[in-house]
Amino acid sequence: MPLQPVKFYQTGTFTVGNRLLAPEERSVQANMQRTNSLNSGHRACQGCGEALGARYAIDAAMNASNRQLIAANATGCLEVFSTPYPETSWQIPWIHSLFGNTAAVATGIAAAIKIKKQKGQGGDVRVVAQGGDGGTTDIGFGCLSGMFERNDDVLYICYDNGGYMNTGVQRSSATPAAARTATTMPLGPEPGNPFGQGKFVPAIAMAHEIPYVATATVADLRDLEHKITKAMGMRGARYIHILVPCPLGWGTASQDTIHLARLAKETGIFPVFGAEYGELKTALAIRRQLPVEDYLRPQKRFAHLFGKSPAVATIARIQALADKNIRKYGLLDREGSR
Amino acid sequence: MDKPFAITLNPGSSLANHTGSWRTSRPVYVDRLPPCNAACPAGENIQGWLFHAESGDYEKAWRVLVENNPMPAIMGRVCYHPCETGCNRQHLDDAVGINSVERFLGDEAIKRGWKFDKPGRSSGKRVLVVGAGPSGLSAAYHLARLGHAVEIHEAGPLAGGMMRFGIPKYRLPREVLDAEVGRILELGVVLRLDTKVDNIAESMKAGKFDAAFLAVGAHIGKRAYIPAGDATKIIDAVSVLRSMEGEEKPLLGRRVVIYGGGNTAIDVARTAKRLGASESIIVYRRTREKMPAHDFEVEEALQEGVMMKWLSTIKQAGEGNITIEKMVLDDKGFPQSTGEFETLEADSVVLALGQDVDLSLLEGVPGLEINDGVVQVGDNMMTGSDGIFAGGDMVPSERTVTVGVGHGKKASYHIDAWLRGETYVAPPKAEIAGFERLNTWYYSEAPHTMRPMLNIIRRQSTFDEVLGGLDETNAQFEARRCLSCGNCFECDNCYGVCPDNAVIKLGPGKRFEFNYDYCKGCGMCVAECPCGAIKTVEEEI
Numbered sequence: 001m002p003l004q005p006v007k008f009y010q011t012g013t014f015t016v017g018n019r020l021l022a023p024e025e026r027s028v029q030a031n032m033q034r035t036n037s038l039n040s041g042h043r044a045c046q047g048c049g050e051a052l053g054a055r056y057a058i059d060a061a062m063n064a065s066n067r068q069l070i071a072a073n074a075t076g077c078l079e080v081f082s083t084p085y086p087e088t089s090w091q092i093p094w095i096h097s098l099f100g101n102t103a104a105v106a107t108g109i110a111a112a113i114k115i116k117k118q119k120g121q122g123g124d125v126r127v128v129a130q131g132g133d134g135g136t137t138d139i140g141f142g143c144l145s146g147m148f149e150r151n152d153d154v155l156y157i158c159y160d161n162g163g164y165m166n167t168g169v170q171r172s173s174a175t176p177a178a179a180r181t182a183t184t185m186p187l188g189p190e191p192g193n194p195f196g197q198g199k200f201v202p203a204i205a206m207a208h209e210i211p212y213v214a215t216a217t218v219a220d221l222r223d224l225e226h227k228i229t230k231a232m233g234m235r236g237a238r239y240i241h242i243l244v245p246c247p248l249g250w251g252t253a254s255q256d257t258i259h260l261a262r263l264a265k266e267t268g269i270f271p272v273f274g275a276e277y278g279e280l281k282t283a284l285a286i287r288r289q290l291p292v293e294d295y296l297r298p299q300k301r302f303a304h305l306f307g308k309s310p311a312v313a314t315i316a317r318i319q320a321l322a323d324k325n326i327r328k329y330g331l332l333d334r335e336g337s338r
Numbered sequence: 339m340d341k342p343f344a345i346t347l348n349p350g351s352s353l354a355n356h357t358g359s360w361r362t363s364r365p366v367y368v369d370r371l372p373p374c375n376a377a378c379p380a381g382e383n384i385q386g387w388l389f390h391a392e393s394g395d396y397e398k399a400w401r402v403l404v405e406n407n408p409m410p411a412i413m414g415r416v417c418y419h420p421c422e423t424g425c426n427r428q429h430l431d432d433a434v435g436i437n438s439v440e441r442f443l444g445d446e447a448i449k450r451g452w453k454f455d456k457p458g459r460s461s462g463k464r465v466l467v468v469g470a471g472p473s474g475l476s477a478a479y480h481l482a483r484l485g486h487a488v489e490i491h492e493a494g495p496l497a498g499g500m501m502r503f504g505i506p507k508y509r510l511p512r513e514v515l516d517a518e519v520g521r522i523l524e525l526g527v528v529l530r531l532d533t534k535v536d537n538i539a540e541s542m543k544a545g546k547f548d549a550a551f552l553a554v555g556a557h558i559g560k561r562a563y564i565p566a567g568d569a570t571k572i573i574d575a576v577s578v579l580r581s582m583e584g585e586e587k588p589l590l591g592r593r594v595v596i597y598g599g600g601n602t603a604i605d606v607a608r609t610a611k612r613l614g615a616s617e618s619i620i621v622y623r624r625t626r627e628k629m630p631a632h633d634f635e636v637e638e639a640l641q642e643g644v645m646m647k648w649l650s651t652i653k654q655a656g657e658g659n660i661t662i663e664k665m666v667l668d669d670k671g672f673p674q675s676t677g678e679f680e681t682l683e684a685d686s687v688v689l690a691l692g693q694d695v696d697l698s699l700l701e702g703v704p705g706l707e708i709n710d711g712v713v714q715v716g717d718n719m720m721t722g723s724d725g726i727f728a729g730g731d732m733v734p735s736e737r738t739v740t741v742g743v744g745h746g747k748k749a750s751y752h753i754d755a756w757l758r759g760e761t762y763v764a765p766p767k768a769e770i771a772g773f774e775r776l777n778t779w780y781y782s783e784a785p786h787t788m789r790p791m792l793n794i795i796r797r798q799s800t801f802d803e804v805l806g807g808l809d810e811t812n813a814q815f816e817a818r819r820c821l822s823c824g825n826c827f828e829c830d831n832c833y834g835v836c837p838d839n840a841v842i843k844l845g846p847g848k849r850f851e852f853n854y855d856y857c858k859g860c861g862m863c864v865a866e867c868p869c870g871a872i873k874t875v876e877e878e879i
Contacts, residue, residue, distance in 0.1 A: 011780045011781055011782060011829055011868060012782035014779065014780040014781070014782065015780050015829035015830065015831050015834075015868060016829065016830040016831045016833060016834030016835065017828065017829055017830025017831070017833070017834065018829065018830075019393070019827070019828045019829075019846065020392065020393055020818075027830075027834070029830070029833070029834040030830040030833070030834065032843050032845065036839050038839075039351065039352060039353060039839060040352070040353060040357070040838050040839045040840060040853070040855075040856035041351070041352030041353045041354065041355040041356070041357055041856060042352050042355075042357075042838070043352075043355065043357070044837060044838075046360065046858040046859060046860035046861075047837065047858075047860035047861070047862055048837045048860075049837075051837040051838070052835065052836075052837040052862075055837070055839070082352070085347070086347035086348065086349055086350050087349075087350045087351060087352045087354060087355065088349065088350070088351065088352060089351075089352035221834060247860075253861075254860035254861055254862070255860060255861030255862050255864060255865040256865065257837075257860075257862060258835055258862060258865070258866055259865060259866075262779065
């Protein structure tokens with residue numbers, strides 16, 4: 001195993017908290033006074049990665065903005081499970097309009113705040129827009145790209161679970177290759193979601209050369225909080241894409257949500273990196289590299305790859321995608337990490 | 339009520355929705371038994387004291403340690419640390435150097451002059467402890483802490499038993515031994531030296547003792563018949579090691595042969611080397627793998643130039659030489675003669691063939707059962723005679739200092755209960771926190787800290803301590819390598835990973851609580867707990 005000096009505790013920064021750290025070095029989630037932006041009683045499934053990711057992200061954003069934050073939310077699981085009329089789980093100012101216009105709503109809020117500030121009304125309130133991969137990569141993509149190119153002062157957070165989960169697991173443009181969904185059934189010569197389709201929005205965001213683009217997963221809290229905090233310290237359009245496993249849509253056990261996010265990162269299938277003004281700056285290095293099979297096998301959406309005769313060629317194609325990420329983002333290069 | 343257009347209800351909080359009703363199984367916090375604790379013959383709460391050492395509170399760590407074992411500085415030197423053999427960390431990189439941290443704490447306590455807490459209320463009962471070895475001292479300590487008046491009768495001129503008269507100085511410096519014995523006596527324990535108990539019943543009667551704990555050890559060297567001329571010097575290992583503590587060092591000559599394969603044989607061979615022997619040869623009838631001596635001791639002896647003759651028995655001892663016969667192991671692993679002989683030059687032969695117990699003090703005691711030369715005791719450490727308990731090397735056991743210390747503790751709990759007319763029932767043992775219970779992703783990679791070794795020249799010529807200790811920085815590092823198996827160390831993982839905020843953080847030192855009103859039973863906290871301190875329990879539906 002590679003050596004890592006134990007600075008303060010046997011767990012380093014891998015755990016959420018660390019009783020031996022100075023309070024200012026501890027994570028937001030370890031704090032007894034964290035906002036709990038997304039409160040108990042929400043109707044997300046057991047082990048929901050998105051509910052977890054949203055609390056991680058918004059609590060960190062609240063912490064970084066001195067609790068002066070407004071969130072605009074796209075339609076999707078997050079909106080549906082958190083706000084069944086007349087209840088809300090949100091403990092922050094929060095607005096939902098339509099499926100596809102979240103980035104535009106956030107732009108409008110940011111503009112209003114700017115004018116109010118010019119008129120000497122209200123303080124420095126920050127704006128976050130958030131949605132799932134459907135509301136971000138498909139339906140809200142036009143508004144999102146517009147927000148990017150105008151460099152509006154909004155942090156857009158996408159919680160990517162790879163499909164339209166609350167409507168019955170349909171394919172989105174973020175659904176991974178070979179995955180089974182209700183609309184990409186495991187039938188025919190190339191079962192599941194076709195290879196060569198879909199898009200990786202973090203790369204598209206980078207192409208807009210906005211101030212900050214980053215990816216994260218719910219498996220590495222300290223990295224996620226660091227990126228949110230960094231983004232909140234900047235102005236202009238920022239984009240953070242968080243991988244949030246979905247027990248329902250992926251066909252995984254509810255307790256394995258974090259484990260799967262970790263496997264996605266450790267196999268290289270989901271690259272975790274940070275970029276500024278279109279340039280790749282940091283990559284979270286793989287700690288213990290694993291073959292993609294370890295990530296695919298526990299998921300029922302890939303079960304058709306592991307039947308009586310395993311789809312070796314398909315698995316190899318997925319491995320090739322992971323290998324490409326590792327090369328492209330330098331995921332095995334320990335120098336470049338955090 | 340005045341509401342906006344199309345709004346009929348007031349805004350509410352999702353807290354109204356008790357998602358706990360979805361649950362089919364619930365997480366429950368548990369304390370499992372760490373394998374180190376389970377393996378410790380002295381019953382130390384190792385994970386418990388490492389926890390405090392991790393945060394640098396060495397005094398608190400020491401106080402938790404001495405609840406079970408009053409001699410950490412000695413343990414940190416002479417214990418064969420079965421805890422490290424059990425340590426889960428060995429499956430990651432190397433076991434935690436528990437023994438070295440224990441020694442650091444023990445040395446720190448001596449340096450800083452930490453004292454034991456004063457005993458509680460006096461019970462008015464008197465207990466006689468026979469023998470001031472590890473077992474007797476341990477019993478005296480625990481009995482004194484339980485409020486009993488304790489008197490130790492020791493036949494020898496100094497306290498320590500085999501720790502003084504069996505273990506060489508290069509493994510246990512005597513000032514360390516004296517410091518830890520002295521601290522036990524400060525509890526009010528009376529130590530009578532040069533007081534051999536010839537008849538236990540009479541001694542108890544004379545001193546008005548209510549109970550007795552016998553721990554006289556095993557210090558009569560076993561003999562083997564070796565045809566020998568008058569000029570041959572044949573002595574037993576126990577005598578050699580004992581005389582090392584006197585004014586006159588034993589005269590072993592330049593070529594010393596030690597007969598036997600246990601730790602005592604190694605101790606004598608290394609001692610002979612330090613006394614100036616040019617050749618120190620161990621003759622053992624079986625192979626190195628079969629040697630009862632611990633491997634690291636064999637290794638250290640070889641480094642110091644001790645030679646080994648495996649598969650050999652001594653047939654005859656002449657003037658200045660001995661005849662040995664080569665052996666082979668049969669299918670069952672027993673040595674068999676080959677008829678091949680060899681002559682070795684030897685000025686003296688030391689027999690290290692094990693030790694017997696001097697049982698003369700027990701003559702005439704009714705109800706005692708003695709088998710294979712050792713006293714039989716029940717689960718409560720009591721002999722067949724009411725009120726007479728026994729432990730250490732004189733009862734059936736693995737003869738180590740740590741086992742002796744453990745016997746002393748166990749016996750004192752039973753003596754205490756017996757004195758009150760009660761029966762001591764040990765608290766039920768928690769389930770062991772095996773490696774499969776851990777989520778080791780969360781632990782940083784950190785290799786074992788090596789202890790410094792004395793250089794080889796000084797190891798061959800002086801009785802200076804061979805194995806060095808850790809200093810504060812690396813002792814703390816070593817303590818922080820502990821995985822805290824089965825016991826919450828407040829890493830906040832459960833508090834963080836719950837998608838439903840159903841974990842309540844109670845604050846430093848107070849751990850956590852589940853809010854079952856909202857816990858959906860997803861099991862993420864169980865899966866992501868690094869140390870296996872949460873278990874899943876099925877709900878009754």
